Amino acid sequence: MATRYLTVTGFIPDDGTLVLDTGFLMEQAPVGSIADVITADALVVESYDGRGIVRRDPVATSPLCLHDVPTFAQRFVAGVVPFAPETRRLRFIYQDRVLREMDIPRNAPVLELTWQPVAEVAGVHSVRWQADHPDGEPLSFIVLYSPSADEWQAVSLTQRENFAVVDFDALPGGESCRVRVLASDGANTTAVNSQPFQVPRKGLRPFIVYPDDGATVTAGVPILLDGQAFHWEDPEREADTMTWRSSVDGQLGEGNRIDAALSPGLHEIVLTVESGDDRGEAFVAVTALPTFVEEA
């Protein structure tokens, strides 16, 4: 059986306990998520089967800043550890103190996705499911979304509720999209996928970093026009062209970041981005005030 991995995220409060976000098993460990050396600051996860220890793995920790709240030494915990299938108990150790022990239930959660997608899904949907645990264990859930076969993204944080509100207008589209719900008792994880469905493609999303909408600048003095774009369906795709235009001055230039001196007046600055067949626009309103008045 291929190795699976357990997420271990949470924090160690001042009182020396361990608060964990619910762990979920995953098929692949994200690059860089596995700590390979047990250091003095590591949270050590010991895995036991019925006879003894089967694994001992570190998880990275780091001081936690709760801004403006004077605390002594809370620590943040984040990473994944390989999960041996025979594991029956996990023991979490920090600086030689056992902070928590967790028995692994023998059975996995039972999960059924009750939300049924229509052929094309758009807008806000309440994705619902039913879940139970044969051993009566409490369950947590996380909802993932895939616009394509090899890409998943979280559309919820870890939660106890059996529904999640998902805005499909703020997600990449595709012909064969799926929703996946993960249910976990802290280790045993059950996943169910929806039937494939279509979500409208969003294409390019240009945006103007600077200036802000409603900004006031000095006319005649070059200002930075800073724009970017991402592609909802293809995050690695670069823009072919980025063109800037003013409602007053016409064409301003090409490129993601350019200098432009605006003539006096109220400008609508439009950034047009093209990539392949995709095209998108972003715009801001900018007022250019006349250049400074010469002193008498």
Next chain:
Amino acid sequence: MSPVPTQCESLEATVQEIRDALRALAEDMADPDLGPDEKAAIGVQLHKAREQLQRAERDLDRCIRDNSPPPEPVTPRLEVGYVQVVQTVQSPRDNELRLVRNKQTVVRVFVSSGMTNGFDAGAGPNRWPGVSGEVRVTDPATGFTTGPVVPFNPGGSIVALPNAEISQDYTSHSLNFRLPLVAVSAARLDINVRVFVRGHENDGGGWTAERSISVDLLSRPEQEITPILLMAARLDLPVPIPAPTFNDFLRILRRGALARFPIPFFRARRPMTLVTLFDLRGSFGWAATLAAVTTAALHTTGFRGTAAGLVMPASGNAMGGIGAPRGWLFVPSFVTTFGADVASEALFAHEMGHAHGLNHSVCRGDEPWLHDARLPARTDAIGMHAEDGTVIPRQSPEVMSYCAEPRWPSIATYNLIFDTPI
């Protein structure tokens, strides 16, 4: 001989009285009938009178100098004392801190009036109003020149001060030029500065001055960041608090982190809009939210850059932000509160500083462990918010502390972030 000013006439009279007394004593001393004791007494009086005369003449000279018009003709003697090139912070001299290519850059030109004779040209003694200038920037590799760039000071000019009064901690003590992007894309810049009194642009003799310097710009990678826009919807809230918009995120990213750190620009990735059901009125809810954000990042294929969570402000929230120094965590992550104010922007930068591996500097005294011994409590360099064109003076609170605004990076923070791109 010029007449004695009215204010000094009494001093002149005193000097004359002492001179008369000295003359009388000298005549007395010449009397051949004086005995030795009388000569000694007159000698003492002579000595005292000479000392009095010395003091009185010095007082009279000062009075005449202070109350006489300066010599004509009266013209400024402009000098360009120092040219500072700054993106977020810069050392007081010699532009020692490294600069980043393709980042917004301000050139500060400190112009001295060169006046010491007390002449008042309308802006106070030894000051000269209406001083402006222009900057030209040349890429020595190509010979391409940008400019002239004009200053962005209010009215486009400053009052030139005498050298002794100039302080780098004041925006108005320098002519400030924001360089166009095209000018800061080269590896080396030759910067030529020419300053002048308005109306005398082509006059010599102190009405104009010029100076050239060169600086290097280093290439530094863009920084990727994934916006995580968080709706706060704990179940007892009558109405959920909506997530900040993507534009809200871009604004605080730019004004908070980009303005403070040696990063040319951020590459914002596709945003994730998520719901936190945790209670942000307590520190537990914040820490749980941060942990859950990290769990979500772990479940997101090919998650890249910093996971930067943002919530809208809400009364009763326990804190403004939370984050952890990167260390060996797989993904740097933090959550802060959006606000269009300096404190929110500094908070965003503070938590991003943790993402770069920095701990706390100790300014207020109750910053939590770990304390970062590399960082001072207060800044030790001249700060510049290049977008706003405002100077953040030395001894402002260090950005990694909990002191009140304006928090800004010290030289150490600047260098550490320069050397630890995410």
